[in-house]
Amino acid sequence: xxxxxxxxxxxHTFGDVRALHDVSFGVAxxxxxxxxxHNGAGKTTLFxxxxxxxxxxxxGISVNGFAPGTRNAQRDVAYLPESxxxxxxxxxxxxxxxYGRLRGCSKQAARDVLDRVxxxxxxxxxxxxxxxxxxxxLGLAQALVAAPQLLLLDEPTSGLDPSSRHTxxxxxxxxxxxGTAVVLSSHGLNELQNHxxxxxxxxxxxxxxxxxxxxxxxxxGLSLQLLVRGGAIDTETIASRFGGRMRRDGRCEIDCTTAExxxxxxxxxxxxxxxxxxEFRAPGLNDLYRHFAAETPMAKQERIT
Amino acid sequence: MRQMFTxxxxxxxxxxxxxxxxxxxxxxxxxxxxxVFLGASPTTGLDADPITLLVASLATLxxxxxxxxxxxxxxxxxxxxxxxxTLQLLLxxxxxxxxLLLGKFLGHVSxxxxxxxxxxxxxxxxxxAQAEGSVTATSITGLLRLIGSSVLMGAAxxxxxxxxxxxxxxxATAAAMAILTWLLCVVLYDLALLGGLVLAPDGFFAQTLxxxxxxxxxxxxxRVFNMAxxxxxxxxxxxxxxxxxxxxxxxxxxxxPVLATLLVLALCIVRFKRIQP
Numbered sequence: 001x002x003x004x005x006x007x008x009x010x011x012h013t014f015g016d017v018r019a020l021h022d023v024s025f026g027v028a029x030x031x032x033x034x035x036x037x038h039n040g041a042g043k044t045t046l047f048x049x050x051x052x053x054x055x056x057x058x059x060g061i062s063v064n065g066f067a068p069g070t071r072n073a074q075r076d077v078a079y080l081p082e083s084x085x086x087x088x089x090x091x092x093x094x095x096x097x098x099y100g101r102l103r104g105c106s107k108q109a110a111r112d113v114l115d116r117v118x119x120x121x122x123x124x125x126x127x128x129x130x131x132x133x134x135x136x137x138l139g140l141a142q143a144l145v146a147a148p149q150l151l152l153l154d155e156p157t158s159g160l161d162p163s164s165r166h167t168x169x170x171x172x173x174x175x176x177x178x179g180t181a182v183v184l185s186s187h188g189l190n191e192l193q194n195h196x197x198x199x200x201x202x203x204x205x206x207x208x209x210x211x212x213x214x215x216x217x218x219x220x221g222l223s224l225q226l227l228v229r230g231g232a233i234d235t236e237t238i239a240s241r242f243g244g245r246m247r248r249d250g251r252c253e254i255d256c257t258t259a260e261x262x263x264x265x266x267x268x269x270x271x272x273x274x275x276x277x278x279e280f281r282a283p284g285l286n287d288l289y290r291h292f293a294a295e296t297p298m299a300k301q302e303r304i305t
Numbered sequence: 306m307r308q309m310f311t312x313x314x315x316x317x318x319x320x321x322x323x324x325x326x327x328x329x330x331x332x333x334x335x336x337x338x339x340x341v342f343l344g345a346s347p348t349t350g351l352d353a354d355p356i357t358l359l360v361a362s363l364a365t366l367x368x369x370x371x372x373x374x375x376x377x378x379x380x381x382x383x384x385x386x387x388x389x390x391t392l393q394l395l396l397x398x399x400x401x402x403x404x405l406l407l408g409k410f411l412g413h414v415s416x417x418x419x420x421x422x423x424x425x426x427x428x429x430x431x432x433x434a435q436a437e438g439s440v441t442a443t444s445i446t447g448l449l450r451l452i453g454s455s456v457l458m459g460a461a462x463x464x465x466x467x468x469x470x471x472x473x474x475x476x477a478t479a480a481a482m483a484i485l486t487w488l489l490c491v492v493l494y495d496l497a498l499l500g501g502l503v504l505a506p507d508g509f510f511a512q513t514l515x516x517x518x519x520x521x522x523x524x525x526x527x528r529v530f531n532m533a534x535x536x537x538x539x540x541x542x543x544x545x546x547x548x549x550x551x552x553x554x555x556x557x558x559x560x561x562p563v564l565a566t567l568l569v570l571a572l573c574i575v576r577f578k579r580i581q582p
Contacts, residue, residue: 074398
């Protein structure tokens, strides 16, 4: 697959503060990559480097083969920052049309993209009256108007309600399906899970892990959890027999690997305990992030010394 | 080029939507009409025609009002875009920074030009109606000269506002700097010159340097240009006399706002290119 974005051994410092340290990854056409990390992990710095707002100090970045900030790169990349406030007196159509014209698009392109993000009916209304979700979709529309090859979204769903988030991610799925490479950053790890192919985890400027979610989960060797509520035999007895932990909700939590899963279930059923409830909990992005963040205290150590 | 005009058109549209165009037009019109009626009252006892009197009064009024309107129009231009996060969107597009800046400049100057043309034009029409035939072609030229030079002088202050906006990066700081600049250029500068005159009326400063000092400040140069070319006759105040007393042709005074605009815009582009959004 052809790489739209290539980041090769990039480091960046602001004075004494090291914002990024030796970060490398690539994003291919039609791929969605999530940049995951806490505040100050270096996600926004990475975006600013890719956009050419900051000069590349160390390492190499290429957008479709072009250096960041060059006209060719700017033509291919679009961006939606975390917080943006459009002039309230302009209509949605005027705003998208403006950014479209700066990128050489027609008025029709602006109308089409507004239809695509579901603002077709509201396009003649002033955006001061838009809801937060609508404003975010307007931001997405201005980014999409020139059909970019690389779309950078910085915390695109922060502040949105669950329903708006769902709509937003559905849109991003559609955009990626047309061949656009999407890089998005987010704190909301679980919501990303069904919408991204790959995950890059940043912590204190270090890339902790990068890869397909399934691969990372397998490599991390994270255990599954079985949540059990006893019937004929009480839950605490089950917990002590299987080395599980009691939870506040009265169920016990038993850790096991994917390979052990069936054997443990068989043993549980063999107890004839008349289980009231049995639930599997597979590790998710949250667990993965916690795992990798805990595994590399190196970053923190480096900051202290 | 097309991108520059796209930015200019958006600024003009924003000026119309935010009622800046309406507000500045009405402000200029209000004062201009007031001056028409004051000039028409018999107490003035001057023999100059109403339009010439109007132009003389408006030249003084413009020195105060236009820099203020121009600075208020532009101080928010860059600092505001930084605050709202839209500068990142703009700079992510393939527009050149110089085009973006010049587009904003053109947009703001257009807003100002609309206000001046409508405000002063209407007041001039009113004066013409009152004059009952005593108006000459020269006085009409004076009015047109005033309108044109007002836009030029306003443009210099729009550029200055843009520079402050690029320097400040925060809207509140830019606003404070804009007000201070207005006070400096329009009030304090003249007071300082006046102080120099009073201290030594026959000195080298008053006799030789003074006209050139007037040229440094685009607002003063604007007043020199308009007053020197007016045929005020008995209405002449003697403060800035006719063209004869100037060591340069009056039209040369117009170079002041033009050069100031070019210089400040160049500085602004240099500064703007260093901003990391």
